[in-house]
Amino acid sequence: MAEYRDVVIPGEKIDGRKGRKLGNGVYQEGEIIFSKFVGVPRIDENEISVIPLSGVYLPNMGDKVIGIVEGVEISGWLVDINSPYAAFLPIAEAVDEFVDMARTDISRYFDVGDIVFCRLSKVTKNKTVQVSMRDPSARKLYGGIIIKVTPTKIPRIIGKAGSMISLIKNKTKCDIYTGQNGVIWIRGEDKAKAIEAILTIEKESHTMGLTERIESLLGV
Amino acid sequence: MKEEKLMVDGKRIDGRLPEQLRDIKMKLNVVTRANGSAEVKFGKTTAIASVHGPRALFPRYLQESGTGILRIRYNMAPFSVNDRKSPGPDRRSTEISKVIRLALGPTIFLEDFPKITIDGFAEIIEADGSTRVTAINALSLALAAAGIPMEDLVASCSVGKIDGTLVVDLNGKEDNNSEADMAFAMLPNKGVISLLQMDGALTKKEVLKLLQSAKESCMKIYEMQIKVLKDFYKGE
Amino acid sequence: MEELYALELIHKGKRIDGRKFDEFRAIEISTNIISTAEGSAKVKFGETEVIAGVKIGTGKPFPDTPDRGILIVNTEFTPMASPEFEAGPPSENAVELSRIVDRGIRESDAIELDKLCLVEGENVFSTFVDIHIINHHGNLQDAASLASIAALRNARLPKLENDKIVRGEYDKPLPVAFTPINITVSKVGDNFILDPNYDEEKILDSKLSISVRDDDKICALQKQGVNEIKFEDIERMLDTAIEKSKELRKLV
Incomplete structure (x- = not known):
């Protein structure tokens, strides 16, 4: 590779x-x-x-993405997954307890602006998209900032068996979540350095010696 | 104007030979917040094109469930011509937008994008003839840079007849005083035509001869498109 | 979403691209770039790019100013330049931008319109400034104003033969007496910043667009943004604009 x-x-x-x-x-x-x-x-x-080397994110079943809640509906939430296609998070895919929909304002679970790490649980032929929180890694992300990169560059940012992203996390003392939709969530100490490293990988993803350059940028 | 000779001693008013293209410049990704963009110059004729999308399409009745759609807008800046063009669409730009859309449409895998749209915009910053073909070349690059799935690039040029001579890449003066001019675009790899418009008076033999030179010129333009794309993504 | 990061940094006294609060991005001005226009200029503030073209024609003067030439400023927010610009008639923002540029030029008496009269009440030069947005990455107002005055400064009056214009031949420069400079001062929290980029523009509390003439006279003001401005902020905003306008004027 x-x-x-x-x-x-x-x-x-x-x-x-x-x-x-x-x-x-x-x-x-x-x-x-x-x-x-x-x-x-x-x-x-x-x-x-x-x-x-460029392009927008198109949803694929099973992808883990970072979404932003952009609407609270009767039976679930509309989620912006950084794609021309919006996703829907139904209550049953998000909340374990019984919810009496007639009486509950479901914004107590997720509200507009909330950031979620979730899984695409259904994508129809016509690209109607459902996301789910029923995944061990799925969670709401609190605080932090979000940046966007070219979705196809995400594997390079993660690196072989997560080597690249672990390096960045350790050296910048940041929590980082990477969505396959090109959205990255960062919280922690040296966010500026983490962003710099990620954007460098995005820009130079197809060149040789990238790992060495990122290591020296992070002061390894 | 009519009296002025367009061909003198086998050369054109700007010193070119009949089969010679103007100086062509191509630059990629000049509009930051577009998904892809390009600036193309044929001599003084300058087109900047950008692609936004694929993106959501509203109002909903515009959506097509089984496929995406392509929308194109060709527009001239008011200062791009000698007599100021008043802003906004007119009959000419509406027709040109349509034929450009049809010139580019066949190459795009629109079926990959049900319900949504790919929007291409071409702005003519300075016009010295052959603006629609310059716009097509810029849009073709912008689509590729936007990561739109395509069967092929599209290369485009104009050809025509001036002072009895068949020429390629007409400039403004030649365009206005030509005996015939033809706008042409093709998918270079597939070797098929996606834009063909002509007006004037030509024999069948001349039409066929012009098609041949248009094809040869487009292959030269295609080589430049390949180079600018490869250089950009390698050098990044 | 990068704007949240931009906001966090500003509260810490920093900017997302490392600039000082009163620092513009790298400014590039190129003039006389379009041969079909009587005057033209391209202005870049970092990635933001704007072209202004001046077209000069002749026509009947307005009835209330029979002995003065005509100045018209128009802006196209081309849908090419940004995903949020739409095709169609000029938007509210595009019209406001044009009018702020127009007032800066008109009220400063930058163009000597009285010298553009050919036959009083009958025929005068009409000057169109068309602003074309190429790449929207923040602070279009200041970039458009700078491009417009730079284009006017290199505009030439076309040659006339029997009151008809001979295209491509010129008589003399367009008479320009002043170089008004528009500086928009923005406030974020307690901080004043200049030349916000696209992400920063989304977090501004309020802004004041200020046009300053060569003699430091203020020629146009426009309060923009949804939030209010405090009385005590105005003087500081004016001082900032007057100071900064000198720097930008040198580039024209």
Whole structure:
């Protein structure tokens, strides 16, 4: 992964099919594979794909995202997941106790402006999206600040088995949550340094020697 | 005006040969808060384009459940022409917006975006002929930079006939006094045409000859588009 | 959401991009950039980018000023420049911005409109300043004002033949007597800041747009923002604007 790969553009041919199945970011015409995006091609053992270098977040079932509550409805909450598609959090996916909907103002559980780390529990073909707090890691996030990065850069910010994000957390003494939707929540001591490190990774995600540069930025 | 010769000793008024493009400049991501943007100059003709989206689409009746939509707005700055253009859309810009949308639409995987919209805006900052094709080149780059899934880029140029000579990339004076001019766009990899407009008087043979030179010029423009995209994302 | 961080920093005496409270972002001015316009300028404050183009024509004067030329300022918040700008007729904000620029130029007598009369009551030069927003990243008002006066300063009057304009040929410069500079002073908590960027603009409590002429005369004021301004703040805001206007005027 650390190896530098060439950038491809939409419509550019990608070699290396050899029985691999098509992943994201590519399309096929006849026997030939083309890129859909400006991105970095990834050819692993059985899949060929292109990771876009820009673009908005599109919801995928199972993704863990950071959302901001933007509306309290009768039976749940509207959640902004940094996507053109808004998500809905139904009461049953958010609260364990019995809620008498006729009598309860459910804003006592979640209110407009609350920040939640949650899981996409349902995404229909037409992109109607449901999120859920029924996940061990799901929680409401208190205080802190939020920054947004290109969603496809999130894996690089997390690093192999979480190595990069742990390094940033330790060196800046910050709590950090990363949503696959490109939203990052930070609370703690040296937020400025944490932001700088994250934005550097976002900018230089496809270059070599990134880990070393981040280490020196954080004073390792 | 009519008396002035547009071709002298095989050269055009700006010194170009018939098949020669003007000096072309392309710059990526010039509008910070757009998802993607680009500035393209063909000589003095300058287009800045940005793409906002894919983004939510309201009012709801505009939404299409199975697919996303593409909206395009082509607009000229009031100071971009000799006689001030009064602001706002007119018949010309409405038609041009439509043909640009159709020139770019086929290349975008709109089905990936049910119910939402991709909005492309092109502003002509200075006009010296061939503004719609310059806008198409800028929008094509802006779409790619915005991370919109596309089958191919779109390359575009104008061709025409002046003083009996077939030429490419007409400037303003040539455009106004041409015997024929043609706006052309293609998907370079797929080798298909997505914009074709012509007015004037040409023989069938001339039309076919012009299509050939338009194609050759577009392939040159395509090479520049590839270079600016690759350089930007490598050098970042 | 970055604005919450910007706010937290301002309370600590810092800004999100490391600037001092009274410091502008890097200012770039390029003039005479559009050959179809009689005058033009591009102004950048960091990422914010605005182009002003001056078009000069001839026409009938307004009945109440038969011996003076016409000045019209217009702004397009192009939907290209920002996701929150929409296509359509000029928005409230675009009209307000134009009118503040207009007042700064008109009330300072920057343009000698009396010298733009050709035949009294019949024919005068009309000067259009069109402001085109290219990239909205905060403080459009000051950027647009600066671009407008810079464009007017390099504008030339077109040559006339039998009272008709010959395009592409020029007679003499547009008569410009002053260089009014617009400085918007904003307040966040107890702090006064200049040139807010996009994130900072969302956390301003109040702002006062101040146009200052070369002789330090105040030519236009506009209180903006939803919150009120305290009496005791005004003097400090005026002092800040007068001071800063000298610095920006040198760049034109």
